[in-house]
Amino acid sequence: xxxxxxxxxxxxxxxxxxxxxxxxxxxxxxxxxxxxxxxxxxxxxxxxxxxxxxxxxxxxxxxxxxxxxxxxxxxxxxxxxxxxxxxxxxxxxxxxxxxxxxxxxxxxxxxxxxxxxxxxxxxxxxxxxxxxxxxxxxxxxxxxxxxxxxxxxxxxxxxxxxxxxxxxxxxxxxxxxxxxxxxxxxxxxxxxxxxxxxxxxxxxxxxxxxxxxxxxxxxxxxxxxxxxxxxxxxxxxxxxxxxxxxxxxxxxxxxxxxxxxxxxxxxxxxxxxxxxxxxxxxxxxxxxxxxxxxxxxxxxxxxxxxxxxxxxxxxxxxxxxxxxxxxxxxxxxxxxxxxxxxxxxxxxxxxxxxxxxxxxxxxxxxxxxxxxxxxxxxxxxxxxxxxxxxxxxxxxxxxxxxxxxxxxxxxxxxxxxxxxxxxxxxxxxxxxxxxxxxxxxxxxxxxxxx
Amino acid sequence: xxxxxxxxxxxxxxxxxxxxxxxxxxxxxxxxxxxxxxxxxxxxxxxxxxxxxxxxxxxxxxxxxxxxxxxxxxxxxxxxxxxxxxxxxxxxxxxxxxxxxxxxxxxxxxxxxxxxxxxxxxxxxxxxxxxxxxxxxxxxxxxxxxxxxxxxxxxxxxxxxxxxxxxxxxxxxxxxxxxxxxxxxxxxxxxxxxxxxxxxxxxxxxxxxxxxxxxxxxxxxxxxxxxxxxxxxxxxxxxxxxxxxxxxxxxxxxxxxxxxxxxxxxxxxxxxxxxxxxxxxxxxxxxxxxxxxxxxxxxxxxxxxxxxxxxxxxxxxxxxxxxxxxxxxxxxxxxxxxxxxxxxxxxxxxxxxxxxxxxxxxxxxxxxxxxxxxxxxxxxxxxxxxxxxxxxxxxxxxxxxxxxxxxxxxxxxxxxxxxxxxxxxxxxxxxxxxxxxxxxxxxxxxxxxx
Numbered sequence: 001x002x003x004x005x006x007x008x009x010x011x012x013x014x015x016x017x018x019x020x021x022x023x024x025x026x027x028x029x030x031x032x033x034x035x036x037x038x039x040x041x042x043x044x045x046x047x048x049x050x051x052x053x054x055x056x057x058x059x060x061x062x063x064x065x066x067x068x069x070x071x072x073x074x075x076x077x078x079x080x081x082x083x084x085x086x087x088x089x090x091x092x093x094x095x096x097x098x099x100x101x102x103x104x105x106x107x108x109x110x111x112x113x114x115x116x117x118x119x120x121x122x123x124x125x126x127x128x129x130x131x132x133x134x135x136x137x138x139x140x141x142x143x144x145x146x147x148x149x150x151x152x153x154x155x156x157x158x159x160x161x162x163x164x165x166x167x168x169x170x171x172x173x174x175x176x177x178x179x180x181x182x183x184x185x186x187x188x189x190x191x192x193x194x195x196x197x198x199x200x201x202x203x204x205x206x207x208x209x210x211x212x213x214x215x216x217x218x219x220x221x222x223x224x225x226x227x228x229x230x231x232x233x234x235x236x237x238x239x240x241x242x243x244x245x246x247x248x249x250x251x252x253x254x255x256x257x258x259x260x261x262x263x264x265x266x267x268x269x270x271x272x273x274x275x276x277x278x279x280x281x282x283x284x285x286x287x288x289x290x291x292x293x294x295x296x297x298x299x300x301x302x303x304x305x306x307x308x309x310x311x312x313x314x315x316x317x318x319x320x321x322x323x324x325x326x327x328x329x330x331x332x333x334x335x336x337x338x339x340x341x342x343x344x345x346x347x348x349x350x351x352x353x354x355x356x357x358x359x360x361x362x363x364x365x366x367x368x369x370x371x372x373x374x375x376x377x378x379x380x381x382x383x384x385x386x387x388x389x390x391x392x393x394x395x396x397x398x399x400x401x402x403x404x405x406x407x408x409x410x411x412x413x414x415x416x417x418x419x420x421x422x423x424x425x426x427x428x429x430x431x432x433x434x435x436x437x438x439x440x441x442x443x444x445x446x447x448x449x450x
Numbered sequence: 451x452x453x454x455x456x457x458x459x460x461x462x463x464x465x466x467x468x469x470x471x472x473x474x475x476x477x478x479x480x481x482x483x484x485x486x487x488x489x490x491x492x493x494x495x496x497x498x499x500x501x502x503x504x505x506x507x508x509x510x511x512x513x514x515x516x517x518x519x520x521x522x523x524x525x526x527x528x529x530x531x532x533x534x535x536x537x538x539x540x541x542x543x544x545x546x547x548x549x550x551x552x553x554x555x556x557x558x559x560x561x562x563x564x565x566x567x568x569x570x571x572x573x574x575x576x577x578x579x580x581x582x583x584x585x586x587x588x589x590x591x592x593x594x595x596x597x598x599x600x601x602x603x604x605x606x607x608x609x610x611x612x613x614x615x616x617x618x619x620x621x622x623x624x625x626x627x628x629x630x631x632x633x634x635x636x637x638x639x640x641x642x643x644x645x646x647x648x649x650x651x652x653x654x655x656x657x658x659x660x661x662x663x664x665x666x667x668x669x670x671x672x673x674x675x676x677x678x679x680x681x682x683x684x685x686x687x688x689x690x691x692x693x694x695x696x697x698x699x700x701x702x703x704x705x706x707x708x709x710x711x712x713x714x715x716x717x718x719x720x721x722x723x724x725x726x727x728x729x730x731x732x733x734x735x736x737x738x739x740x741x742x743x744x745x746x747x748x749x750x751x752x753x754x755x756x757x758x759x760x761x762x763x764x765x766x767x768x769x770x771x772x773x774x775x776x777x778x779x780x781x782x783x784x785x786x787x788x789x790x791x792x793x794x795x796x797x798x799x800x801x802x803x804x805x806x807x808x809x810x811x812x813x814x815x816x817x818x819x820x821x822x823x824x825x826x827x828x829x830x831x832x833x834x835x836x837x838x839x840x841x842x843x844x845x846x847x848x849x850x851x852x853x854x855x856x857x858x859x860x861x862x863x864x865x866x867x868x869x870x871x872x873x874x875x876x877x878x879x880x881x882x883x884x885x886x887x888x889x890x891x892x893x894x895x896x897x898x899x900x
């Protein structure tokens with residue numbers, strides 16, 4: 001018996017998937033039992049080049065622009081959704097599930113926003129929804145969290161999971177160019193979208209860390225509970241200051257289960273956020289450059305494992321999509337059927353979370369901060385800053401005053417403060433008070449330290 | 451229904467496994483359906499401390515020194531072998547398979563030497579033999595090769611998969627201490643065995659790369675076909691020279707499928723070896739220090755992914771063992787039975803290779819070399835060396851002559867040569883001829899370059 005695929009979308013990833021499925025030699029032998037039955041595209045007139053690739057041919061008339069006919073085709077076993085975006089992807093996936101199709105998707109935005117209804121539907125119909133390709137491209141982090149690290153209590157995930165921002169920050173570190181000029185270049189190279197908001201402002205990373213946190217901690221995550229800050233405000237001055245301090249700046253996505261404190265009744269709240277972060281230059285994530293992605297996972301008893309690799313691109317993402325197809329087919333080939341003739345779902349491959357995790361408000365999290373103040377060059381400034389921080393229980397690790405780089409005015413000075421690990425709410429309260437000080441000119445940079 | 455484990459061995463790893471199984475809260479919920487029925491130990495009189503750990507208790511009389519009674523117990527579903535060594539592990543595993551038990555093992559020496567009979571037996575009985583813990587501790591590289599990277603044609607694996615040697619080499623780089631003093635220290639710290647041969651001379655790494663290569667390339671590997679060279683001969687002078695050239699020295703285990711050349715009829719031979727290697731200091735493996743392990747996997751279409759983490763230790767290895775137990779239980783819970791009442795085996799979890807791979811002799815491999823010659827300080831030496839290399843078609847990349855560091859004699863000079871990528875046999879032939887030159891004093895170091 002051959003398992004039949006309906007492929008929704010024939011862009012970069014879809015073409016990569018087709019190229020693997022049409023050329024199975026030298027890959028997992030199970031691929032010989034899998035074939036593409038139909039491909040759904042938006043425009044039938046756009047020229048397609050995949051037919052001639054590889055050892056196998058696609059069926060005649062493999063392309064259709066009637067995507068609904070694919071997800072309802074009784075002959076199709078697995079629907080691969082690589083269209084991206086919310087609609088029509090959401091409706092197609094839900095319809096496919098209703099028709100008993102297993103789903104393989106690379107769509108992080110869809111899963112992060114509508115995962116609850118999709119997984120609920122999948123559970124009631126008894127189908128798989130596989131999502132390896134939705135996070136970190138080819139890096140097998142989803143399977144690791146579902147299966148290979150399943151013996152552990154996961155304590156934290158820390159990831160560079162947006163290639164666009166990592167490319168921009170890497171170039172800012174290497175070449176000292178400005179954010180704007182590198183972004184323009186990245187758009188030319190295809191590393192950034194024409195509308196770069198999803199990447200630059202951290203929405204994409206938030207979608208992905210929501211998915212990973214859900215897998216790691218076993219609860220559903222509400223996207224709007226994730227604190228999110230992008231890289232638009234990072235300047236060359238910040239990069240230079242970070243380098244001097246022995247740090248690099250990366251956009252990190254973090255999900256942690258804070259240590260349980262005996263006094264706290266809120267110990268089960270997760271700490272999940274996306275923001276630019278100063279990381280020590282010898283940290284394993286510090287050398288992850290360009291569009292590469294990496295995720296570190298800490299757990300008990302494993303300690304820390306690090307996964308890195310290509311986070312996007314046709315080949316890497318297609319590798320993850322096809323791995324999911326293989327997993328579903330291997331499971332289907334051996335599984336019993338339940339009383340409704342549906343396959344029994346392998347517990348390690350499913351996503352059966354039903355509860356929503358509590359997520360800490362950012363005010364309650366514990367962070368170390370790097371802050372750059374531009375102050376008026378007058379006596380008592382350092383004392384004013386120190387007093388405000390002290391009043392709000394924010395202990396300082398280092399204070400460095402130097403002539404301001406941002407202004408030629410002799411009346412301004414720059415003060416760089418690194419705090420100890422403090423409660424974010426206290427720090428923000430201190431900062432709010434500091435902004436009112438007559439001696440303060442402005443606060444160009446506040447960056448958390450890993 | 452609860453799945454019952456027979457645990458063979460209660461050393462470091464066995465205790466780690468018991469500690470996870472006895473304390474399932476906050477880990478994968480499937481652990482609640484798994485329990486230890488019996489633990490086999492060598493000595494019943496040795497004090498054991500695991501009973502009181504965690505939320506659950508072990509059964510009364512959980513310990514036995516009659517290991518054969520465990521592997522034949524009809525009540526036990528999965529036998530976990532963490533005794534190590536060849537016998538009695540081999541006999542126990544084969545007996546357990548004959549009695550229809552699924553196997554989870556951390557025993558790389560057993561698998562690398564007797565994998566053929568074990569997997570053949572497992573195939574005929576229809577049981578799983580799971581081996582995540584046998585390579586790279588907690589790093590989920592085995593599952594990645596079997597499943598998550600299954601869509602790819604793997605082209606190479608490059609790993610630091612022996613923690614002892616990596617610890618020694620790291621300290622040689624950091625502290626400039628001698629091999630012997632660090633080895634003695636590592637033995638005191640428990641990072642090296644009293645008899646360090648298996649680690650130091652590369653046997654352990656060869657066992658592991660044999661297992662990984664078999665998974666990556668889909669054929670069985672004969673251990674004696676793997677070229678193997680340890681780190682005993684690496685000196686402080688080599689470390690210093692490597693650093694000056696911008697390299698670090700690591701013991702690498704490498705498995706590659708050489709590019710198919712149109713003329714060659716032997717294109718399907720694999721290139722598998724273990725040897726000290728100079729790697730550029732910005733390579734991802736260069737910063738893997740201490741007892742940490744790392745494996746890079748290159749494949750089409752994924753590109754390169756890197757996995758790193760703790761390569762040994764109770765917690766990390768136990769994490770891998772329990773992940774395998776979870777995988778088996780999840781598969782058993784959903785699988786059909788075949789006509790003999792055995793479960794159908796999930797193809798991605800089995801090891802069904804039946805053919806032996808052809809492995810290239812090291813002479814045929816392509817390598818770049820770093821060689822340090824001590825020569826008599828007389829005219830024409832460089833010419834002699836150059837002529838010998840030229841005659842054997844070995845092109846040189848750089849030649850550096852300087853006063854010898856190894857001897858105070860004014861009559862000796864040091865010549866460091868870096869070749870281009872050349873056929874190893876040609877290089878060795880040139881070297882054999884060079885050793886006969888009257889101007890040569892000795893050749894203290896030959897190291898391949900990644």
